[in-house]
Amino acid sequence: MTQSPSGDFLCPSFHTQGMTRIRDEIDRYRDQCIGCGRCRDACPSYRHGGCDPLAVMEGDYAKVFGCVGCGSCSRVCEHTDPKTVMLAAYSIMLNTPVSQAFLDTGLSRYPDKDAPGAQMVPQWSGDDLYVMPGCVAKCDVPYVVYAAASMMNGLGIEASELPDFTCCMYPIQFGTMEDEERWGYLTQMGETAGGRELVTLCGGCSEIMNRNAVAAEHLIDFLHPRIAELPKISKSLRVSVEPGCTMLHRMAEMEDIIRAVGCEPVGNQPGCCGKGNRNVGTALMGERQEAAAEAEVIVVGCPMCQKQYDLVPGGKPSMHLAELVAWAFGDTVSLKVHRIQVPFV
Numbered sequence: 081m082t083q084s085p086s087g088d089f090l091c092p093s094f095h096t097q098g099m100t101r102i103r104d105e106i107d108r109y110r111d112q113c114i115g116c117g118r119c120r121d122a123c124p125s126y127r128h129g130g131c132d133p134l135a136v137m138e139g140d141y142a143k144v145f146g147c148v149g150c151g152s153c154s155r156v157c158e159h160t161d162p163k164t165v166m167l168a169a170y171s172i173m174l175n176t177p178v179s180q181a182f183l184d185t186g187l188s189r190y191p192d193k194d195a196p197g198a199q200m201v202p203q204w205s206g207d208d209l210y211v212m213p214g215c216v217a218k219c220d221v222p223y224v225v226y227a228a229a230s231m232m233n234g235l236g237i238e239a240s241e242l243p244d245f246t247c248c249m250y251p252i253q254f255g256t257m258e259d260e261e262r263w264g265y266l267t268q269m270g271e272t273a274g275g276r277e278l279v280t281l282c283g284g285c286s287e288i289m290n291r292n293a294v295a296a297e298h299l300i301d302f303l304h305p306r307i308a309e310l311p312k313i314s315k316s317l318r319v320s321v322e323p324g325c326t327m328l329h330r331m332a333e334m335e336d337i338i339r340a341v342g343c344e345p346v347g348n349q350p351g352c353c354g355k356g357n358r359n360v361g362t363a364l365m366g367e368r369q370e371a372a373a374e375a376e377v378i379v380v381g382c383p384m385c386q387k388q389y390d391l392v393p394g395g396k397p398s399m400h401l402a403e404l405v406a407w408a409f410g411d412t413v414s415l416k417v418h419r420i421q422v423p424f425v
Contacts, residue, residue, distance in 0.1 A: 102168045102255055112160035113137040119153035119162045124352050124367075130360035133162050141169040146359035149252075150325035150352040171255030178253050186246035186265075188215045188253065196390070197223025197417040204229050206238025210273050212289075212296060214282035215247050217383035217400075221390070223414035224383055227403040228281055228299075234409025235309060242278065245269055248285040263292060270294035277302075281402060282383050283326035299401055300381055304333040311408045312342030315424050319343045320375035320396070322350050322368070324382025334381055337401065341408045346374045353380075353388040365392060372396050377422060379404050390419045397422045 119133040120126055126133065130146020133153045137160075144166055153162035181190045192198065202225050209232070217224045225241070232239035246269065247254070249262040266289055270278075278296040280286040289296040300323060303310070323334045328350060335345045348371035354364030365388060372378050378398040380386050389398035397420050399407075406414065412425040 102171055106165050106168045106172075109160045109162070109165045110137055110139070113162075114159055118156045122152040122156040124148070124150060124152060124364055125357070125360045128360040128363040130357070131166065133166060136166060136169050137162055141173055144169040144173060146357060148325075148352050148355045148357050148360065148364070152325075152352075155328075167252055168255055170252045174252065175256075176253060177256060182247060182253070186244070187219060188247040188251045189219050191219040191222070195220050195222055196419060197221070197226060197414060200226040200414070200417070202226045202229035202241065203233065204240040205233055207240045207276065209237055209239040209277045209279065210242040211239055212242045212245050212248075212269065212278055212280045212285055214280060214285045214383060215251075216387055217281050220387045221383050221400070223417050224281060224386060224400045224402055227400065227406040227411070227414040230406040230411040230414075231402050231409065234406065234411070235306065239279075242269060243272055245272070248282075248288050250284040250288045266292045266294050281400070283324045283381060284384075287326045298327055298330070298381065300327055300330045300334050300337065303337050303401070303405065304330075307336060307340040310337070310340045310405060312340075313404070313408045317343045317424065318346045318374060318376045320348050320372035320378045321345045322353070322378055322380045322382070322385055324380060324385050325352050327381050330381075334379075334401065338379060338404070341404060343379075343404075346372075348372055348375070353382075353385045355384055356388055356391075361388070365389075365395075369395055376424070392420070395420055 117134050123131060123133050125131040125146045125148055132143040135143035147166045147170060149167060151163045182188055200223055211228050213225045246265045249265055254262055279302045280296050280298050283298050286296045286298040319338050321334055321338055323331055338345050351368060352364050353368055354361030378389055378396050379401055380398060381401050386398060386400045403414050415422045415425050
């Protein structure tokens with residue numbers, strides 16, 4: 081057994097109790113569905129033979145496999161929240177407890193010791209502001225965390241990593257937890273921030289934290305009011321802009337930031353990277369690469385996107401928004417450890 085931030089002990093019984101709660105939650109949202117099919121039309125996975133959100137809303141939970149959690153279904157639905165149902169149904173179908181990695185480290189996965197940039201040490205300078213890296217940045221693309229520290233130093237902000245942060249509870253494995261248990265981890269992070277500005281590198285983190293009354297802003301929202309403070313990078317680039325699924329509503333603001341550092345957004349429509357999903361990930365990433373055909377580099381607002389783009393054989397070079405801004409301030413160190421090299425630095 082292990083302790084939660086509230087001091088309570090987790091034990092195997094929370095899994096069964098969580099399943100009871102999660103089924104009740106699904107029923108509540110499903111009852112509000114009118115069966116219009118707009119979720120199916122909007123789902124990027126469905127067109128590749130993956131998740132069928134309408135079938136799931138009608139009770140066929142086996143059709144949830146291939147869901148990438150992008151939220152396209154909920155963005156077009158005027159009556160209920162299909163995304164919540166998809167994630168909950170996934171938890172039911174997988175029926176797995178939280179990972180050992182979480183119990184050991186508080187993160188959804190173990191840090192990859194062989195990840196690009198794993199040996200890089202972020203140079204934080206103070207605690208006027210906290211950065212919440214999130215599990216993917218911390219474990220799989222740690223060079224993004226390094227770049228975030230460099231970016232904050234360039235802006236003259238004394239920042240540091242949020243002490244003792246845990247997973248934001250977004251991943252599917254946490255769907256089996258009781259609401260109160262998940263809430264404990266989130267509120268603990270809010271209390272640790274202690275009223276300081278809290279910035280995330282991942283839209284999923286900021287979305288779920290704000291939904292649970294923990295004030296956190298994504299990097300796009302943090303940078304946009306500071307556009308006038310941003311210098312230009314040494315080379316103007318044609319940039320494919322990918323804010324990440326949960327930040328699509330901030331596409332215009334991210335484009336403003338791209339222009340502020342001297343780059344040109346090119347006209348692709350953003351979409352889902354596929355998140356490495358074994359059912360539809362390759363097809364969705366193929367769409368993203370094709371959409372970025374006119375760009376020299378892809379700039380993302382999501383660590384998961386950066387991880388996936390940097391794994392594509394022969395794919396376009398990519399970078400996280402934090403790296404682009406760090407470059408504008410003269411630091412290109414993180415860009416030199418990517419698997420797909422950025423050829424302009």
